[in-house]
Amino acid sequence: MNTLQQLFQRKQNNILSVYYTAGYPKLAATLPIAQALELAGADFLEIGFPYSDPLADGPVIQKSSEEAIANGMTLNVLFEQLKSIRPSVKIPILLMGYANPMLQYGVENFCKKAAEVGVDGVIVPDLPLQEYEEFYKPYFEDNGLSNIFLITPQTSEARIRKIDDLSNGFIYMLSSSATTGKSLNVSDDISAYYQRVKDMNLKNKLIIGFGISDNASFVRANQYASGAIVGSAFVKTLAGKDDYLAHIDAFVKGIKEG
Amino acid sequence: MNYRVNEKGYYGDFGGAYIPEMLYPNIEDLRTCYLDIINSPIFQIEYQDLLKNYVGRPSPLYHAERLSKRYGATIYLKREDLNHTGAHKINNTIGQIILAERLGKKRIIAETGAGQHGVATATVCALKGLECVIYMGEVDINRQAPNVARMKMMGATVIPATSGSKTLKDATNEAMRDWINNPVDTHYIIGSVVGPHPYPEMVSLFQSVISEETKTQLFSQTGSSQPDYVLACVGGGSNAMGMFYHFLDDENVQLIAAEAAGLGVNSGHSAATSILGREGVLHGSRTILMQTDDGQVIEPYSISAGLDYPGIGPQHAHLHKVKRVKYVAITDDEAMQACMLCSKLEGIIPAIETGHALAALENIAFKKTDVAVICLSGRGDKDLDTFMNYFKL
Numbered sequence: 001m002n003t004l005q006q007l008f009q010r011k012q013n014n015i016l017s018v019y020y021t022a023g024y025p026k027l028a029a030t031l032p033i034a035q036a037l038e039l040a041g042a043d044f045l046e047i048g049f050p051y052s053d054p055l056a057d058g059p060v061i062q063k064s065s066e067e068a069i070a071n072g073m074t075l076n077v078l079f080e081q082l083k084s085i086r087p088s089v090k091i092p093i094l095l096m097g098y099a100n101p102m103l104q105y106g107v108e109n110f111c112k113k114a115a116e117v118g119v120d121g122v123i124v125p126d127l128p129l130q131e132y133e134e135f136y137k138p139y140f141e142d143n144g145l146s147n148i149f150l151i152t153p154q155t156s157e158a159r160i161r162k163i164d165d166l167s168n169g170f171i172y173m174l175s176s177s178a179t180t181g182k183s184l185n186v187s188d189d190i191s192a193y194y195q196r197v198k199d200m201n202l203k204n205k206l207i208i209g210f211g212i213s214d215n216a217s218f219v220r221a222n223q224y225a226s227g228a229i230v231g232s233a234f235v236k237t238l239a240g241k242d243d244y245l246a247h248i249d250a251f252v253k254g255i256k257e258g
Numbered sequence: 259m260n261y262r263v264n265e266k267g268y269y270g271d272f273g274g275a276y277i278p279e280m281l282y283p284n285i286e287d288l289r290t291c292y293l294d295i296i297n298s299p300i301f302q303i304e305y306q307d308l309l310k311n312y313v314g315r316p317s318p319l320y321h322a323e324r325l326s327k328r329y330g331a332t333i334y335l336k337r338e339d340l341n342h343t344g345a346h347k348i349n350n351t352i353g354q355i356i357l358a359e360r361l362g363k364k365r366i367i368a369e370t371g372a373g374q375h376g377v378a379t380a381t382v383c384a385l386k387g388l389e390c391v392i393y394m395g396e397v398d399i400n401r402q403a404p405n406v407a408r409m410k411m412m413g414a415t416v417i418p419a420t421s422g423s424k425t426l427k428d429a430t431n432e433a434m435r436d437w438i439n440n441p442v443d444t445h446y447i448i449g450s451v452v453g454p455h456p457y458p459e460m461v462s463l464f465q466s467v468i469s470e471e472t473k474t475q476l477f478s479q480t481g482s483s484q485p486d487y488v489l490a491c492v493g494g495g496s497n498a499m500g501m502f503y504h505f506l507d508d509e510n511v512q513l514i515a516a517e518a519a520g521l522g523v524n525s526g527h528s529a530a531t532s533i534l535g536r537e538g539v540l541h542g543s544r545t546i547l548m549q550t551d552d553g554q555v556i557e558p559y560s561i562s563a564g565l566d567y568p569g570i571g572p573q574h575a576h577l578h579k580v581k582r583v584k585y586v587a588i589t590d591d592e593a594m595q596a597c598m599l600c601s602k603l604e605g606i607i608p609a610i611e612t613g614h615a616l617a618a619l620e621n622i623a624f625k626k627t628d629v630a631v632i633c634l635s636g637r638g639d640k641d642l643d644t645f646m647n648y649f650k651l
Binding site for chain 1: 266274275276277278279282283421422431434435438439441442536537538539540541547551552553554555
């Protein structure tokens with residue numbers, strides 16, 4: 001059982017995950033940000049490995065990815081940096097990014113390296129279910145990595161069941177079909193969708209992401225799911241600040257406590 | 259050798275649908291019904307009628323006598339430049355707009371490089387009274403101003419893509435992001451044989467009318483439907499796929515695709531994907547793309563906005579790998595000179611994209627009896643500014 005799976009056994013709700021882009025705003029920021037987030041009370045981390053063409057991301061994460069690449073962030077550099085992340089950071093760590101950098105690194109090699117440095121799981125939005133099952137699943141399983149899949153309000157019940165079967169961490173439930181960083185549309189439709197998926201009694205925990213930017217949206221997500229993920233709102237907090245580490249505690253507390 | 263797509267959406271090692279889950283319902287919907295819709299009589303009746311009476315098909319197959327004399331072979335031009343809107347792009351948008359109607363979509367989005375696909379999309383949206391949003395790189399908006407004006411006249415909204423190199427790749431990213439955010443009412447008309455399955459197959463099917471007509475026309479003009487050479491230019495590769503489609507299984511027909519070498523293949527300013535690219539994933543399919551060792555996409559360069567793309571369609575990647583098609587790299591200068599030559603010898607001003615295919619004639623050792631067909635994919639009106647600057651006209 002990896003740290004992520006242990007977390008879900010221990011904690012059933014109000015779980016907060018924070019996403020940030022590795023190598024942003026400074027190349028060396030990856031580790032200090034992780035430490036500061038743990039200290040501030042984040043329950044797990046999603047560290048983005050940047051890609052030049054992030055299709056599922058809005059302007060904030062596009063920009064952080066672009067700057068991280070300009071700062072010199074690559075998968076080699078990231079794995080070098082993460083070598084010393086354990087045990088100074090104890091909460092679960094996921095890597096999030098796009099298929100092409102992972103394919104160039106080699107999926108088998110990527111999974112091996114990730115496990116070596118203490119990563120618990122991976123989120124690759126553009127790695128399809130079909131290819132994962134057919135080609136890559138053994139690499140994830142052999143290295144004890146949870147592969148996290150996304151669902152949206154348009155995902156059919158049959159597909160959600162299939163994703164639930166293939167998942168062994170949590171299900172990343174998108175608040176709406178959107179690119180990252182769009183503000184949440186507070187409508188009855190979304191409540192109906194949250195409730196519909198909640199009522200399916202899936203074996204995996206649900207964590208809601210996209211559009212979570214403040215305490216109100218965090219609390220609302222937790223009515224239906226075990227927790228929520230904040231990404232763009234956090235990356236925006238880091239932007240353009242030399243003392244970015246000093247703002248992390250207030251940000252996390254603001255999300256959790258209002 | 260099998261050159262066609264398999265049931266999983268792959269051409270050999272290439273293709274598939276590497277898309278975020280948000281796009282899955284749309285792509286799956288399209289995948290399961292596009293062939294049924296396209297093959298239905300009601301679709302075919304409307305499609306054929308529009309191709310004939312609106313687009314002006316069949317486009318002529320013209321025996322270019324002075325070019326023939328110059329190269330010492332019999333050269334034919336497949337005149338896609340004479341289509342309504344001035345390029346081959348409309349063959350695909352006519353098909354996809356009828357499809358979008360059948361799917362009940364109310365809003366159309368598209369990416370464009372040179373603006374030809376944007377114009378062709380705006381055209382069919384005007385024809386059908388559907389909302390139209392075109393994403394176009396900021397750099398391309400500046401170098402293809404007349405096409406931007408055309409789109410606007412036909413009621414389209416043109417949104418500049420301001421990320422990355424601000425060209426076709428970035429316009430494609432923005433269109434895909436739009437589709438993620440508008441999954442229910444919107445259809446994305448991809449303009450090339452790129453993107454997740456079934457797009458590459460669907461677009462090449464709509465463009466295959468080019469080679470279908472060519473075979474019939476060539477037979478009636480020469481008594482044989484098989485030329486020795488077939489040439490076309492490749493950015494993403496839609497006119498080439500349409501031009502090659504019905505010749506793929508005629509193994510004695512040599513197929514040649516001209517890529518944009520820009521300032522030179524190794525100059526750092528190029529779009530010669532088949533030489534500079536490696537296998538990976540771009541815009542939803544596994545293909546060959548120009549990328550760094552770390553898997554970041556490299557910004558392409560070409561003087562022609564339509565070939566300024568860091569990848570090629572997955573079927574091209576396959577045809578390259580199995581060596582069914584020969585990919586050659588043509589520099590900006592070679593393409594521009596070929597445009598001038600065609601203008602002077604034949605009274606036909608081709609698009610700069612097409613100039614790359616024409617320039618490839620220079621490197622073929624023709625026998626006198628050889629017959630070559632070139633896809634004259636578009637007219638050069640949109641490129642007049644570039645010609646004026648380049649040739650100091």
